Amino acid sequence: MSEIKIExxxxxxxxxxxxxxxxxxxxxxxxxxxENTTAPQLAKIIERDQVLTSKVLxxxxxxxxxxxxxxxxxxxxxxxxxxxxxxxxxxxxxxFEMMQSGDLSLWEHSLGVAAASGILAxxxxxxxxxxxxxxxxxxxxxxVVIRSEFPxxxxxxxxxxxxxxxxxxxxxxxxxxxxxxxxxxxLLTNQWNLPERLTEPIAHHHEPSKSxxxxxxxxxxHFADILxxxxxxGYSGDPWVPPLDEKAWEALGLRFQDLEEIIPLLxxxxxxxxFFTQExxxxxxxxxxxxx
Amino acid sequence: MxxxxxxLARTDMKLAKEVADQEGRVLCSSGVVLERNLIEKLQRxxxxxxxxxxxxxxxxxxxxxxxxxxxLRARFSKVKDDPRLQVLHEAIKSYWxxxxxxxx
Numbered sequence: 536m537s538e539i540k541i542e543x544x545x546x547x548x549x550x551x552x553x554x555x556x557x558x559x560x561x562x563x564x565x566x567x568x569x570e571n572t573t574a575p576q577l578a579k580i581i582e583r584d585q586v587l588t589s590k591v592l593x594x595x596x597x598x599x600x601x602x603x604x605x606x607x608x609x610x611x612x613x614x615x616x617x618x619x620x621x622x623x624x625x626x627x628x629x630x631f632e633m634m635q636s637g638d639l640s641l642w643e644h645s646l647g648v649a650a651a652s653g654i655l656a657x658x659x660x661x662x663x664x665x666x667x668x669x670x671x672x673x674x675x676x677x678x679v680v681i682r683s684e685f686p687x688x689x690x691x692x693x694x695x696x697x698x699x700x701x702x703x704x705x706x707x708x709x710x711x712x713x714x715x716x717x718x719x720x721x722l723l724t725n726q727w728n729l730p731e732r733l734t735e736p737i738a739h740h741h742e743p744s745k746s747x748x749x750x751x752x753x754x755x756x757h758f759a760d761i762l763x764x765x766x767x768x769g770y771s772g773d774p775w776v777p778p779l780d781e782k783a784w785e786a787l788g789l790r791f792q793d794l795e796e797i798i799p800l801l802x803x804x805x806x807x808x809x810f811f812t813q814e815x816x817x818x819x820x821x822x823x824x825x826x827x
Numbered sequence: 828m829x830x831x832x833x834x835l836a837r838t839d840m841k842l843a844k845e846v847a848d849q850e851g852r853v854l855c856s857s858g859v860v861l862e863r864n865l866i867e868k869l870q871r872x873x874x875x876x877x878x879x880x881x882x883x884x885x886x887x888x889x890x891x892x893x894x895x896x897x898x899l900r901a902r903f904s905k906v907k908d909d910p911r912l913q914v915l916h917e918a919i920k921s922y923w924x925x926x927x928x929x930x931x
Contacts (some may be wrong), residue, residue, distance in 0.1 A: 605849060702905075765902060765915055767895075775905045779912050794918040802922070806830055809888055810876075 537712030546684060547722050564728055567622045574618060578610040581625065591624050597811065626669065626729060638682055643769030643812055645672050650804040651759035658797055659755070659787065663732070667752050670736035673724075674756050675771060677716030677737070680723060681707070696773050703772030704741060717741055743783040754783035768805050828929070830878045836866050837883075844878035892927045896920060 563580060566572045582588050588609055595606045606612050613621050652671030656664035682689045688710055695706040707715040721738035735749040736756040746753035757780055763769065764776050789797075828843035838861055846855040846869060854872060855865065861879075869877070890898075899920060906912045 761912070761915070765899070765912075765919060767898060767902060774902060776902050776912060778906060779909055784911055791914050791918055794915060795922070798918055798922045802926075803830075809886070810832060813887075 539710075539712040540714055543685070543711060543714060543719070544722065547680070547719065547726070563622075563625050567618075567625075567730075568728070574613045575610070577618075577621065578613050581609045581621075587625070591621070594624055622730075624669075626673075626733070638679075639812065640770035641675065641678060641682070641772070643808070644763060644771040645675055645769070646808050646812065647763035647766070647768040647805060648672070648674055648756065648759045650808060651762045651801055652756050654797060654800050654804065655755045655759055655762075655787070656752070658793070658800075659751075661751060661755065666732055667736075667755055670733050670752060671756050671759050673720070673733060674737055674740045674760060675716060675720070676723060677718065677720035678703075678772060680719055681711075681716060693772070701773075702775065702777060704777075706773075715741075741777065741780075743780050751786060754780070754786045757783050758787055758789075762801065766801070766805065768808075828878050828880055829882045829884065830876055831884055833866065833869055833874050833877055835884055836861055836869075836877055836879070838863055838866070840877075840879040840883060841881075842877060843880045846874055846877055848872060848874065892923065895923060899923075 563577070566577060566580065581591060591609060591612065592606065595612050609621075612624075649668045649672035653664050653668035656667035661667060681692070691710050692703065692706045695701070695709060696703050699706070704715045704717075717738055717740065721734060724734040724737050732749045732752055735746045736753045739746045739753050740756045740760055743750060743753040743757045760771075761776055761779060764771065840861045842855060842857050842859045842861065845853050845857045847853050854869065854874065859865070861877075899916065903912065903916045
């Protein structure tokens with residue numbers, strides 16, 4: 536193993552202390568893994584943590600999930616949305632914050648892939664579309680970590696993309712001794728004990744055929760990534776549409792007519808996200824804001 | 828038609844879609860011309876967006892269609908030989924062209 540690879544793995548092991556996964560989240564992750572955990576038990580733990588409670592409620596009511604009704608308590612959220620959605624929400628809120636504080640255009644790309652994953656999952660009738668949405672949001676987690684933990688390597692990667700006009704994934708491999716963001720995402724999510732339905736799309740969104748248990752979900756995130764890069768929303772490190780995996784395309788079974796139905800749904804969601812991120816950027820559309 | 832935040836709605840704009848509240852109840856039907864009182868009422872009811880006729884507002888992310896199509900083509904430049912992705916390219920292109928024509 537190359538020296539740089541060993542160094543990266545060592546650093547990643549110490550990332551467990553990142554503020555993004557506070558002890559309460561680790562505790563909840565364990566509870567989620569236990570089949571006997573009940574919804575009230577879960578609500579009790581979340582509600583004990585005011586910060587997490589407000590984060591979960593903010594998230595549930597944000598344009599990201601786009602639920603039509605306002606949800607005001609965690610118990611309500613669990614009853615209305617179910618166990619799986621809350622599980623993903625808890626994981627998401629913590630990581631979401633880390634992404635938001637970093638590069639906004641990468642965050643926009645991730646939000647876009649989340650929205651596209653949700654639309655595709657619903658269109659194809661997959662179980663738990665909310666979890667596929669979350670997998671979409673987290674698919675580039677490795678890039679977030681590279682930027683925040685290895686800033687100088689990250690700059691080298693960006694420079695190489697520009698200089699050689701290659702995909703960011705290829706540049707990462709050159710600079711990181713053969714590793715890329717999907718490996719790093721995989722290492723980290725395994726360390727955090729995230730469920731496989733999240734870790735597989737993160738690890739294999741560029742090569743969905745490697746996915747063992749959640750191939751369909753991984754294929755959805757793979758194509759959602761392509762859709763969002765094609766649309767040009769956000770920036771994920773290079774400006775090109777990446778190659779399409781043949782098996783994933785066959786599994787999705789999408790035709791031109793399907794795309795014609797999916798694209799308007801995506802357009803609507805991206806517009807919502809643009810207003811949402813505009814607000815976060817502090818460039819919201821207030822009463823006195825004139826864009827004319 | 829264009830979807831805009833209610834905070835940017837002005838009198839004399841005409842609704843191109845009905846406005847509904849979070850429970851799905853219709854608050855105002857399509858075709859209504861906005862007046863100050865109505866805008867204030869919708870604000871009080873928690874409405875965030877309305878869809879109006881035409882394309883009255885230029886948002887910071889909007890570009891001329893020709894430029895959008897040029898950038899779209901550039902993004903597909905590394906996968907030009909994949910006919911399946913060309914289908915996606917075509918689908919996005921024809922959607923954008925149709926939407927902009929409706930605005931004119």
